[in-house]
Amino acid sequence: MARPKVAFFDFSCCEGCQLQIANFGEPLLDILKLIEVVEFREVMSEKYAGTLDVAIIEGSINTTHAIERIKGIRDRSKVLIAMGSCATIGGVNGIKNAFPLNDIAEYVYGGDSEYFESIQTMSVHQVVKVDYFVHGCPIYPPEFVAVLKAVLMAVPYDVPDYPVCVECKLNGNVCMYDRGVTCLGPVTRAGCNAWCIGNGNICYGCRGMVSNPNEKGSIDVIRRYGLSMEHIINKLEMYNKCRELNPHG
């Protein structure tokens, strides 16, 4: 059986998720036995303009040109995967949406801002249909592999719709709230095996929120730690600002 043709494309992002894949090490060789990578700017110069079995999209959409480009990719791809927070939820690029577009353009481009078009940041599924999501900033490699297996077997991949706390507790970690710091684990969807907490850091919410977060309850909890309301909202919005725009695509 011919290996499915797979291409990686990047939009507004840091390319850190592509780097994660390039850094997979040995498992990458096993993966390459299953797929044929025809375009992947991070590691190869070839381009591919034909029909794709799988398009893997990194980055969020924030220019009209990007909208046209992602629609074109969608049209020639049988399966489309959004990879990394920028693509799946808008991610940190969404912070832009908290400010008037003109102010932001001027802040970034100064006097030249009139030459650069700026539209609100959108995640990929807010523009085209997305078949699979690999959340995270950056993606968690084992989950990427799990999603790829689901794609190749043509079965759905269920992104966990329960919080990071579940994986955190199953790993027996001391809770950050017991270390006197706040953590977004309770409202953030799992799937990263509580990666940050396992490495001594708090959860920043990079995988996006669970479908039905108790936002009021979370704010009450965080507020007990003496944080200002503004700081709490900033915390919740660092990755999740794009939620306000049409969250279900």
Add this chain to the structure above:
Amino acid sequence: MAYAVLQKGRFDDFIVALAAQRKVMAPVSKGYGHFEFEEVRSATEIALRYIPTILPPKKYFMPQRETILQYTSDSIEAVVDFDPMAIFGVHTCDLAGIQCLNMVFSERPKDYNYLVRKNNIIIIGLECGDYCDQYASCAMMNSEMPNGGYDLFVTEFDEYLLFHVSTQTGEDIVKSTGLFETADASHKSRLAEYRKKKKSIFKKELPIDSKDIALLFDKCFESKVWDELNDRCLACGNCNNVCPTCYCFDVIDEPALDLTSGVRYRRWDSCQLETFARVAGGANFRENRGARQRHRYYRKFSYPVKKFFRYFCTGCGRCSRACMANIRLKDVLMDLIKAHPLDNA
């Protein structure tokens, strides 16, 4: 009743000798006032005074993630993985938790994975002479005193550890290590004194008799207390995952990269999670977080009384400690007691 004495100076020799026979798990400090059962090789690693560990010793009987089956394109094979071990330092509340799980998994159809593992675990209990902290309600739940479920049970005194030997396995350990002295009347009278003092410390923590808790739950299904919890609970599932008597699991198939072979595993599940009662088509039988909290409490104080004739709460307090929303079991019960007075109270 056989007792044996281990001088404290020999405690380390004991753990080292036991660790030479099989893996030894014991409470270890994790900082920030928290503890966890982990493998130890010497007594210096062990915290003899500890509050209930983050995860209960349940994790050795029913691991967080456990492979139960492996398959290839033309074969399927059941898997029972186990590791013979001794768990040292199990408090009486956790002994009660294990007794609950034993009942659940011995029911037909028996759970062989659990039972095989249980048969390969030696349990060494450890007595609490005082409360671990303010979240405990072990006296109300009748789990503050040793009540079986161990091979050996340790009570700590200044100069020695007094071991109650309860099973043949326990006796074999005492004999094989050669480190113990036989207890005499003076040791036993010190134990009696210790228990007397303990009875003066441990009093039922809430103004309700243990037997009346089930009656309270017969009247509070529609209570407003659950609505209040709906606003506060974050549905993080911590209270389930740390509970010594929660036993729900989910079953998941995981293919290998060749896409034709793979494993089936089970993983702890929690009734507090949004997904727990969500079914195909997207309907959710318990969408309301308050209803999920209610379910958890009924699974401790009402349903198991009807099925197993005992409460499935040991009073260990873990659910209260693990809740960042400050939902405390004793407070919730107190609110219910106040809102729904029993006729005889």
